[in-house]
Amino acid sequence: MNITKEQIDDLNAVVKVAVTKDDYQDKVDKILKDYRKQANIPGFRKGQVPMGLIKKQYGKAVLVDEVNKLIQDNLNKYLTEEKLDVLGNPLPKQQDGFDWDKEDFDFEFELGLAPNFEVPLKTKKAITHYKIVADKKMVNEQVERIQKQYGKLVSKSEVSKKDEVTGTFKNEEEEIDNKTTLEFNMLKSKKAIDILVGKKVGDVVSLKIKGLFKEDNFLTSVLGVSADKAEKLNIEVSFTIEEVNEREPAELNQELFDKLFGPDAVKSEKELKERIKEDSEKQFEQQSDQKLLNDVTEYFIENTKFDLPSGFLTKWIQMTGENPLTEEQASEEYEKSEKGLRYQLIEGKVIKDNDVQIQFDELKEFAKGFIKSQMAQYGQLNPAEEELDTIAARVMSNQDEVKRLSEQLMSQKLLNLYKEKANLKTKEVTYENFVKEVYG
Template identity: 65%
Template sequence: MNISKEQLDELNAVVTVDIAKSDYSDKVEKILKDYRKNANIPGFRKGHVPMGLVKKQYGKAVLVDEVNKLLQESLNKYLTEEKLDVLGNPLPKEQENFDWDAEDYSFEFELGLAPKFDVKFNGKKAITHYKIVASDEMIDNQVTTIQKQYGKLTSKEEADKNSLVRGTFVNEEKEINKETTVSLDKIKGKRNLDKFVGSKVGDVLSLKTKGLFTDEHDLISALGVSHDEGHGLETEVTFTISEINEQELADLDQELFDKVYGEGNVKTVTELKDKIKEDAERQFEQQSDSRLLNDITESVLENTKFDLPVTFLQKWIRVTGEKPLTEDEAKDEYEKSEKGLRYQLIEGKVINDNNLQVTFEELKGFAKDLIKGQMAQFGQTNPEDKELDDIAARILSNQDEVKRISDQLMSQKLLTFYKENVKLKTKEISFDDYVKEVYK
C-alpha cells in the first residue's frame, strides 16, 4: 500500500491511497473460507460448497467491504501520523470508469486543511469589564422582599395599593400564559395602579405591558418571557385575578435572620444587608463575566484574520448532510456557520497553546463545587465529602452531563486566561445603569 499527498495550496490537498491485491487478498480469502464453512446452499452439504460458487455469490461484496475498511483505516492512520489538521472529513473524488474487477485500486480524497494563524487578543480599544454593585436602594428593597416572604398573608375581598394579587397573564399571539403573584407596589404609574385597586377575585383586567412595572425585570418574570423578548415588549395582556392578599411584614429579628441564613450566621440588620450585598454582587459578577466572555469572543473574532478552504467546506456541507443540498443552499449554510467555525478554531488554538485542557480530576472537583452550591440553597451547608463524591459519580456517569459541566469549566478556564491576557478596563456601575448601557 502507498499513500501520498499533493499539496494544492496552504488550505487544500489531495491524498491518494494505492491498494494492491496483496494488501487485502489474505483477508478476503479467509472470510470466504468462513462463508464456505457456514453457507447453506441448496444441493450442497454444509461445509462442502465449492469455493468457486462461494466466490461467485459473495466474492465481490466481501472484496468491496474489505477494501473500504482497509481504505478508511489506512487514511485515518495516515492523517494522524502526518498530524494533518483537517476540517470536516476527507471527500472522495469521483472517478470515472472505476473497475472493481481490477486487482489494484487507487483512491483520491480531497482535504480541507485548518489554517495557521496567531490569535490577536487585543484590538485598538480595551474591553470593558463591568463591576456591578448593589445600590443601597436595591439592598433595602431586598430586605423588604425578605420581610414580605416570611410575613403573614391575610385574604382580602378587594385590592388596594398594598395588596398582593395572584392571577394569570394571557396573550395568545405571544404564547403568554403565566400564573404569577403581583405586588402592587411594583406597578408603575397611577393609571395602571387604578386598574388593580378596587378589583376583586374573578375580575379580568386589560393591561399594556409597556410601562406596567417599575422594573422591566419584574415584567419579564411575571410574563415568563425571555430576557431579550421582555425588554421593550409592547403588547396587550389580560390578567385574570384568582386571589387577593395583604401581607404583614415579618419583624427584623433573630428569628427571621435564622430562617433566611441559618442559625447564628446573621445577628444584626447591618449584617443582613452586608450578606444581601455580597450575594447580589456574586450573582452580578457571574452576569458580568458572561458578558465579558461574549465581548472578548467578538473582539478576538474581529481581530484574528485567516483564510478558510471555502470551496471545500461548501462542497462538504453540500454532500455530507442528511440530504444533499444545492450549491446555493450549501453556500447559505456555510455563511451561517462560518463565524462559529472561526471561533471554534480560535478557541481550540488558545486551549492547545496554553494547556487549558480539562482533566478528569478538575471536572470532578468542579462538579462537586456545583453540587455544594445547589445543596447550600436548601440549607445543607456542610455535606460530607463521601456524599459529594457519590453524587458527582452519578452525575459524571451521564455523558450529556459530562459535556454540559465540561463546557462550563472550559468557559471558566478561558475567561480566567482572557482576564490575564486581554486588555481590559474596569467600570464600576449600578445594576440599573448596567442594564441601560448593555441592553440599550
C-alpha cells in the same frame, strides 16, 4: 499500500492512495473461507459449497468492504503521522470508469487544511470587564422585599394601594374563570387602580385587559390562559373581590436574621445589608464573566484574520449532510456556520498555545462543586463527602454529562486565562446601569 500528498495551495491538498492485490487479498480470502464454512445453499452440504460459487455470490461485496476499511484505517494513520490538521473529513474524488474487477486500485481524496494564524491574547483594544456592584437603592429594596416576604397578612375590608387583593377574573365568552392575587405594583392602568381603591370584599368591578399590567406576561397567570391567547385578548373582565390583605412587614430582628442565614450568622441590620450586598455581587459576577467571555470571543472572531478552504467545506457540507443538498443550499449552510467554525479554530489555537488542559481529578472536583450547589437549592447545605463522591461517580459515568461539564470547565479556564493575560479595563457599574448599557 502507498499514500502520497499533492499540495494544491495552503488550504487544499489531494491525497492519493494506491492499493495493490497484496494489500487486501489475504483478508478477503479469509472472510470468504469463513463464509463457505457457514453457507447454507440448497443442493450443498454445509461447509461443502464450492469456493467458486462463494466468490461469485459474495466476492465483490467482500472486496469492496475490505478495501474501504483498509483505506480508512491507513488514511487516518497517515493524517496522524504527517500531523495534517484537516477540516471536516477527506472527500473521495469521483473517478470516471472505475473498475472493481481490476486487481490494483488508485483512489484520490480531497483535503481541506486548517489555516495557520496567531491569536495574541494581549489585544490591541482594551476589552471592558464589568464589575457590578449592589448600590444602596438595590440593597434597601431587597431588605423591603425580605420584610414583605416574611411579614404577616392583616385582613381588611376595604382596598387601598398598599394591599394584596384576592379575587376571581371572569369572562364567559372567553371561558375565563380564574382566582388570583393582585398587587398594585403589578398594575399599569391608572384607571384600574382608581376603580379598585376603596372597593370592599364582595364588590364586583369591570376591568379592561389592554394595558392593565406593567408586564404582558402577567396576563397568562392572572387570567389562567395561554401566552398566545393572552397576547390577542382585548376584552373586559369582571373581578370579584374575595379577600383584601395588607402585608405587615417583618421586623428586622434576630429571629428574622437567624431564619435567613442560620443562628447568629447575621446580628444587625447593618450586617444584613452587608450580607445582601456581598451575596448579590457574587451572583452578578456570573453575568459579568459571561459578558466578558462573549466580548473576548467576538473580538477574536472580528480581529483574527485567516482564510478557510470555503470551496472544500461547501462541498463537504453538501456531501455529508443527512439530506441531499444542492450547491446553493450547501453554500448557504456554510455561510451560517462559518462564524462558529472560525471560533472553534481560534479557541483550539488558544487552548493549544497556552497548554490549557483538563485533568480527570479537577473535572471530578468541578462536578462535585456543581452537585453541591444543586443540593444547596434543596436545603442540603453540608452533604457528606462520601455522598458527593458517589453522585459524582455516577455523573462521570455518563458521557454526555462528562462532555457538558468538560465544556463548562474549559470555558472557566479560558475565562481565567483572559482575565490574566488579555488587555482588560475594569468598569464599575450598578446592576441597573449594567443592564441598560449591555442590553439597551
